[in-house]
Each structure stands twice: as C-alpha cells, then as structure tokens.
Amino acid sequence: MTSLVTAGGVSVTIRGAVLDESETVLDRLVSDGVPRSLTSRNANLWGPDAAAAGAGRRLGWLDLHATSRPLLGPLRELAEAAGEAGLDRVVLAGTGGSAVAAEAIAAAAGVELTVLDTADPGQVARVAGGDGLDRTLVVVSDRSGETVETDALHRVLDGAFRDAGITGAGLARRFVVVTGPGSPLERLAAESGHRVVRADPGVEGAYSALAASGLAPAALAGADVEALLDDAERLSPALAQPYDNPALALGATLGASALGGRDKLVLADHGSGLPGFGGWAEQLVAESTGKDGRGLLPVVVEGVDAPGFELAPDVRRVVLGGRPDDPGPGRGSGTREAAVREAGLSVAGPLGAQFLLWEYATAVACRVIGVDPFDRPDARTSAEAAAALLRAEEGAAPTVVHRPPALVSGAVEVHAPEEALKGAKSLADVLEAVLDGVDDGGYLAVMAYLDRSGDAGAERLRALLASRGAEVRKHPAPVTFGWGPRCLHTAGQYHKGGPRNGSFLQVTGHNEADVAVPGRPYTLGELQLAQAFGDQRALRSLGRPVVRLHLRDRAEGVAQLAEALG
Structure with missing residues (x-):
C-alpha cells in the first residue's frame, strides 16, 4: 500500500x-x-506555555515566499556593486541554521560560497590570509548580534583587511551585515559604514532559510534566490488544506x-x-x-x-x-x-x-x-559554560587541557574517566569501549572541533564507527557527525534537551599556529577549546558519557583513528 x-x-x-x-x-x-x-498562526497549537512564550511571533517563515521579495532588488544591487568592484569571493561569517541554509542554497546553485562557522585557527587563517583577500566580500550574519564566534570572525577578518592596507571607505564596502533591528551588530555596522540587510524579527535561525540570513549570502555569491521563493510560493496554498x-x-x-x-x-x-x-x-x-x-x-x-x-x-x-x-x-x-x-x-x-x-x-x-518548536531551553548551556571558561582564564586556554590523558597512542591522547574506557589499552580498545557503552536505543554523536577543509578525513569517522558498531553490538547504534562548533547550533539542543541516551565522542586537535582575536583577550584556538570544554561540561552535568580524543598531530591522528576502526 x-x-x-x-x-x-x-x-x-x-x-x-x-x-x-x-x-x-x-x-x-x-x-x-x-x-x-x-x-x-495560532500559537496555541503547541499548548498554552508555547503561546505565552511567544510562539505566535515566530511564525513569519510561513509567508517568507512573499515577505522576502522586497529583499531581491537590494540584494541584486549589492551583488552588482560587488561584481563591479571585483569582489567575486563571498565569505559568510555566521552560525546555525541560516549558515547551513545558505551553504545548501549555494551548493544547489553551483556557486562558490565560503562558509566560516568555526573558530578553527587554521581554517580561518587560510581565508583571512589567502591570495583571494583582495577580491573578498564578507557577509557577517547574526540575528542577535551577540554570537561569540561570529564576533570573533568579524574582528579577525576586519583585522586581515587592515593588515592588507584596506581601510576607510574601501574597508566599509568589504562587509555586508545581516542582523536584527536594534542589535549591537547593527549599531556597529552603522558606525563602521557597512551595508546592512535587516533580518526579519519574526523568523529565527532554524526557520530562516528563505529569510534574509539564508538568502543574502547565497544571492551575493550568485545564486538565483528568486527561484527559491517562487518554488515555495507554489507549495504555499496546499498548506492550509x-x-x-x-x-x-x-x-x-x-x-x-x-x-x-x-x-x-x-x-x-x-x-x-x-x-x-x-x-x-x-x-x-x-x-x-x-x-x-x-x-x-x-x-x-x-x-x-x-x-x-x-x-x-x-x-x-x-x-x-x-x-x-x-x-x-x-x-x-x-x-x-x-x-x-x-x-x-x-x-x-x-x-x-x-x-x-x-x-x-x-x-x-x-x-x-508535545513540544514547542521554537524554544531552545538547553542550547544556551554550552555557550554559557564556554563563556565562563574564557572569563575565568582571562583569555588563556582552559586549565582542563593540561590534565594528563588517560591513555596516549601515537598522535592521539585519550581524555575520559576510567570507567568509560573499561580498561582499554589501545586506541582500538577505546573506540570499541565507546561503541559498546552506548545505551540500548541510544546514539553516538561524534563532534570534531577541527579544520573542516584541512582535516576533512575526520568526516569518515561516522561511517567507520557505524560500520564497526555493527560488528561489536548486537543492535548497532546510530552514529551522527558534526563539525564543532557548528554542531552546538544544529544538534546541540537535542543533545542536551532530547532523550538522555546519547554518548559523545569529541575530537580536538593541536594548532600549529593560532590567531589572535583583535579586541578580545583570547585567541581563536582558545575559543575553540573553550567551546569544546563548555559542551563537555554541559553534557557531563546531565550524566552523559563524553570521551575526548586530542590529536597531537592532526593528519597522523585522523589516520590512526581510521586504522583503529579498519
């Protein structure tokens, strides 16, 4: 049937x-x-608590096929101005659902959009210090204007332009800011002379694919975003039926x-x-x-x-x-x-x-x-823990990084409580213990706080762990993979707020060179570690097992992990 x-x-x-x-x-x-x-737009669909929390004000995504159309002309003008100025490399500094949406739009359209939703020093340095800086346009996208990694990326890229001798009006034209009305970022953009595209206050990150924060970066990169709105408009009448x-x-x-x-x-x-x-x-x-x-x-x-x-x-x-x-x-x-x-x-x-x-x-x-789709009650815990680590250390790397590992195997350090490792003596034993320790009916989340492009081989770990899990478990557990800190803004709410049956494998790596964040008392590498440790603290506070693998040498460490799972 x-x-x-x-x-x-x-x-x-x-x-x-x-x-x-x-x-x-x-x-x-x-x-x-x-x-x-x-x-x-009846907010009572999700119960009185959701209605009281303002769910009705978060339903603007239903009409974006119409309400986003006024953006098309200004975005076209911005794209034409960028092209005339020779700025044909578009970099998005942003996080969350809107960044993932913009990336998906650009990929489907076959246009190049460099997405930076990371604090990894190596990945950011290649963008900020590469040969393409002279033709780079940066879209800084942050609806609240208060996201820590977006702020850091904005500062690093601004500093890179200045170091390259791009200042004044030339510098102002290098940035397009997408943010909510009245946000700190909008005020900063006005002071700096950056062009601003206002985000719809009735649309939040996960639902913003067809809003300014999803459309603007892809449109500036050359995607036909009007066609997306046309497609959504054709579906819209059926939604009331x-x-x-x-x-x-x-x-x-x-x-x-x-x-x-x-x-x-x-x-x-x-x-x-x-x-x-x-x-x-x-x-x-x-x-x-x-x-x-x-x-x-x-x-x-x-x-x-x-x-x-x-x-x-x-x-x-x-x-x-x-x-x-x-x-x-x-x-x-x-x-x-x-x-x-x-x-x-x-x-x-x-x-x-x-x-x-x-x-x-x-x-x-x-x-x-029976849940409110727009509430994020647990997503903030990791960010708050990371912020506390940075404040406590006044910009130095969190002290937890100095704790001795439970096991060292070649280029890989294993950091975990003894009971989680079950007497493991080798890296293969550690990975088997991690898989075996997943609750029945649970899942394993792999979170790689690494360089998404330079350490791309790490993404193979999901398939390797899933395959290995089928051998060591009677009922293989699902394995997810996320790049950190993207995973904090995508599945992070589920990890902390969903069923408490997840096990977590963090992968961090040594940075050969770090990047200072102008005007902040920490570096990108320190921010990256603080985000990993903050999430670790939040998960362990819920009683969930977290094992961290630290790669002393990234390439060698990734190869070792693959070999141990082979």
Whole structure:
C-alpha cells in the first residue's frame, strides 16, 4: 500500500507499515483543524506555555515566499556593486541554521560560497590570509548580534583587511551585515559604514532559510534566490488544506514515528540534486523537536547503501530524492532501489519548496510530540559554560587541557574517566569501549572541533564507527557527525534537551599556529577549546558519557583513528 501526496512540485511517498502508523495521527491532525490553525498562526497549537512564550511571533517563515521579495532588488544591487568592484569571493561569517541554509542554497546553485562557522585557527587563517583577500566580500550574519564566534570572525577578518592596507571607505564596502533591528551588530555596522540587510524579527535561525540570513549570502555569491521563493510560493496554498497537503502528511509521519519509538531519523540522499540539504534538515528537526526528554534525532548518511542506513528497530529511514515506486532513469532495480522501496518514506521536490515543506512538517511533528518548536531551553548551556571558561582564564586556554590523558597512542591522547574506557589499552580498545557503552536505543554523536577543509578525513569517522558498531553490538547504534562548533547550533539542543541516551565522542586537535582575536583577550584556538570544554561540561552535568580524543598531530591522528576502526 502506497500513498503519494503531491502539491507545488513536491512529493511525499509513504509506503507499507509507515503509512499504517501515520494514518491515525494524520486523521487526528485533520479533525483538530491543524492545517488551517497553523497557516493562521495560532500559537496555541503547541499548548498554552508555547503561546505565552511567544510562539505566535515566530511564525513569519510561513509567508517568507512573499515577505522576502522586497529583499531581491537590494540584494541584486549589492551583488552588482560587488561584481563591479571585483569582489567575486563571498565569505559568510555566521552560525546555525541560516549558515547551513545558505551553504545548501549555494551548493544547489553551483556557486562558490565560503562558509566560516568555526573558530578553527587554521581554517580561518587560510581565508583571512589567502591570495583571494583582495577580491573578498564578507557577509557577517547574526540575528542577535551577540554570537561569540561570529564576533570573533568579524574582528579577525576586519583585522586581515587592515593588515592588507584596506581601510576607510574601501574597508566599509568589504562587509555586508545581516542582523536584527536594534542589535549591537547593527549599531556597529552603522558606525563602521557597512551595508546592512535587516533580518526579519519574526523568523529565527532554524526557520530562516528563505529569510534574509539564508538568502543574502547565497544571492551575493550568485545564486538565483528568486527561484527559491517562487518554488515555495507554489507549495504555499496546499498548506492550509486538510488533504493533498504533502507537508501535513510528512509532519504526521514524523510525529507518528516519534510516538511509536522510532525516534532516529536516518536521512539518505538518493539523487535529490540538493547537496547539503540533509545537513539543513538535520539542524531544523533536531533543534525544534529535541527538548523535554523527547524528540527526533536526524542521522545524515552518505546514501541508501551507506553504513547506518539500515539499523535498529527504533530508526525511521527517509530517502531524499526519487520516490520508492519511481527509481528514475538509469538506476535499475538493484539493492539500492530495494533499500529505497523498503525505507517507506521518500521526499522529493525543488529546494525552495522543500525548505517550506520541512519547516511546516517539523512544526506539525512538534505538536504531535508535545513540544514547542521554537524554544531552545538547553542550547544556551554550552555557550554559557564556554563563556565562563574564557572569563575565568582571562583569555588563556582552559586549565582542563593540561590534565594528563588517560591513555596516549601515537598522535592521539585519550581524555575520559576510567570507567568509560573499561580498561582499554589501545586506541582500538577505546573506540570499541565507546561503541559498546552506548545505551540500548541510544546514539553516538561524534563532534570534531577541527579544520573542516584541512582535516576533512575526520568526516569518515561516522561511517567507520557505524560500520564497526555493527560488528561489536548486537543492535548497532546510530552514529551522527558534526563539525564543532557548528554542531552546538544544529544538534546541540537535542543533545542536551532530547532523550538522555546519547554518548559523545569529541575530537580536538593541536594548532600549529593560532590567531589572535583583535579586541578580545583570547585567541581563536582558545575559543575553540573553550567551546569544546563548555559542551563537555554541559553534557557531563546531565550524566552523559563524553570521551575526548586530542590529536597531537592532526593528519597522523585522523589516520590512526581510521586504522583503529579498519
């Protein structure tokens, strides 16, 4: 049995047992009048506490296909001015869902956008000190204007321009600031002569893909963002309907999965043509649903044949791309297509429409689960712990870094309580102990506070750990991977606020050279470590196991980890 729900160029295909599980939830949503209530911005959908907390003021994303159109002309003018000035390299200094959205938009459009949402000194230094600085335009995106790593990146890049002899009006033109009205960053931009694009105060990071903070960086890099709004607009009329509403069907399926104990959402791309979309969906679902001990944990895998796609009974598999009953030209009927059909849930459509589809579906799933999609009660704990470390040390590296490791193996130091290592004598033993220590029904989150481009091999750890976990565990646990500190702004809320069954593996690395942050008493390297240690403190305060692997030599250490898992 198959249900195919289409509207506005989007299709949601639900098959077999997945359809059976979701039908009751869908009927209840329809009888409760949820579609009309949501499009009418009824904050009571998520209960009186959510309404009192201002959920109704956070629903501006429903109309962004219309309200973002006035941005198109100014963004076009900014892009033309940048082109005339020879500024054809666009760098985004920002964090959270809007940065991930801008990256996904640029990737789908095939345009170059350098995203800096990191404090890694090596990664930042290559951008700030490279040959392309003379043709660089920086978009500083921060709705609140108070995010610590965005502030640090702004200061470092400003200093790099000054060191290169770019000052005065020439310096002012190198920055475009996207921020909320009245924010500290807007005031600073006005003082510095930077051009400002105002962020919509009714739209927050996870839901801002089609707002200024998602559109502006990609538009300046050359993406056709008007087409995204057109795609979303075609889907919009269906969202108020009880039937033939793919977003409602998807939301009901996600909510039913959580209620039925399938609280891990494995996302696999299968010819969607939307590189990076899975990462955007990950932050949206994790940040929205993961609180009050409930939620859905997205696990992004490389494809339907990747380690981790077929896992334990508590996993709901989602294919991003071709429908299970329509494999597409040239794909044949092999094991990949069988995996697609067996997944039971496929979602396809153009990028702009999918942004709106998933935002709506996630808000609906939150109603089913019983949480406020816009509240982030636990996301601040890691940032507060990191800030406390920096204040306590007055800019020096946190003292925890000087504690002796529990084990040293070549280029890898292991930092963990003895009970977490279970007597491990080698790096392979440590990794096996980490996998074996994951709770039944839990997950392992790998968080790499490294150089996303220079240490790119670290991303293979997810697949290697997932594959190794299938060998050492009766029921393999899902494994997620995130670059730090991006992971703090994407899945960080889920890690602290969702079901307390996560285990955490941090990877940090020695910095050959550090970068000072002008006007701040700390360096990027110290900020990077403070963010890792702050998150570690927050997780351990909740009783969750955290093991940290510190790479004395990054390349050698990553190779050692891969060998230990081979």
